[in-house]
Amino acid sequence: METLRTPEDRFAELSDFPYEPQYVDVPDGDGRTLRMSYVESGPADAPTVLLLHGEPTWSYLYRKVMARLDEVGIRSVGVDMVGFGRSDKPSRAEDHSFARHVEWTRSLVLDVLDLRDVTLVGQDWGGLIGLRLVAEHPHRFSRMVAANTGLPTGDFDMPEIWWQFRKAVESAPELDVGRLVGAGCLQGLPEPAREAYDAPFPDESFKVGPRVMPTLVPTRPDDPAAEANRAAWDVLGRWDKPFLVAFSDGDPITGAMAPILQKLIPGAAGLEHPVIEGAGHFLQEDAGERLGDVVASFVASS
Numbered sequence: 001m002e003t004l005r006t007p008e009d010r011f012a013e014l015s016d017f018p019y020e021p022q023y024v025d026v027p028d029g030d031g032r033t034l035r036m037s038y039v040e041s042g043p044a045d046a047p048t049v050l051l052l053h054g055e056p057t058w059s060y061l062y063r064k065v066m067a068r069l070d071e072v073g074i075r076s077v078g079v080d081m082v083g084f085g086r087s088d089k090p091s092r093a094e095d096h097s098f099a100r101h102v103e104w105t106r107s108l109v110l111d112v113l114d115l116r117d118v119t120l121v122g123q124d125w126g127g128l129i130g131l132r133l134v135a136e137h138p139h140r141f142s143r144m145v146a147a148n149t150g151l152p153t154g155d156f157d158m159p160e161i162w163w164q165f166r167k168a169v170e171s172a173p174e175l176d177v178g179r180l181v182g183a184g185c186l187q188g189l190p191e192p193a194r195e196a197y198d199a200p201f202p203d204e205s206f207k208v209g210p211r212v213m214p215t216l217v218p219t220r221p222d223d224p225a226a227e228a229n230r231a232a233w234d235v236l237g238r239w240d241k242p243f244l245v246a247f248s249d250g251d252p253i254t255g256a257m258a259p260i261l262q263k264l265i266p267g268a269a270g271l272e273h274p275v276i277e278g279a280g281h282f283l284q285e286d287a288g289e290r291l292g293d294v295v296a297s298f299v300a301s302s
Contacts, residue, residue: 054124083209
C-alpha cells in the first residue's frame, strides 16, 4: 500500500486548535503499518469521550466540542481517520474499504489506546464507523451520541441529495474541500476554518480519501459492507445502554435517520433527544458549543 503523509507545516496556522497531535502505527491490512493521528485533552482518569469525524473533515471539526468538555473536566479523544487530517493517506482508491476503515479505527482506539467505558460521539462517517464499533465491541462502550449519521445496509435507497453530493465529489476536476465543508454549514465558515480543512490536502493526490468515501457507503443489498452492517443492526436492536440522538435541524442528507435510530435502538427509549437548531450537516461548526454541552450533560446524567 502506497501512502502520502501531509507535511506538518501545513498545520502551522491553526490558532484555534491548541491540541498537540499524537501519532501511532496500526496494521494497514497488507502486512505493513499506517500512521494515524489523534488529539486528546482532559484528565487521564476522567470519563472518556471518543470523537469520530466524517467526510471530508478531521479532528479539527470537534475543537468547539472539546473546549466545552475541557471546561467540565471530561477527557476527549479526537481521531483523524486514515486518509484525513494528519493521518496517512493511501494513494489508491482500491486501498480504501468500509471494513478497512472500521479496522483501522478499531486498532487505534481499542488496541493501541485501550479505551474502555467510552462515550462515543459519531457524525457522518464517524457514526457509520462508530455504530459498527459499538455493535462489534459493545463491552468497551458505555453510551453513544449519534449526530447527523446512520448505518446504511443498501436495502433502502439513499436520498437524492446524497446522490448529487456523491456525483459532485466523484466528478470534480479539483475537489475544494474547504468549500465542501462550508456548503454543509448554515452559519457560514470563517476563512481560517476553511483553510484548516484544506490543510491536510496539499494537492489532488492527497484527496483519494475524500473522493472515495461516498462510494463506500452501501447503496445496494449485495454491497461488500452490507452483511456486516446488517449484523451490526441486529446487535444495535438489542443495545440497551444509553443512546442519544442529537441531530441538527438543517441536514437534508441524514435527517430522516433520527427517528429511525430513536425507534430501533432500545437505549434511546425514555431519553430526551435534543434537536440542534440553526445547524447544518456539520453541526460541530454551526453549533459546536451546544453539542459539547449536550454531550457533557449526557455523560453526567447517564
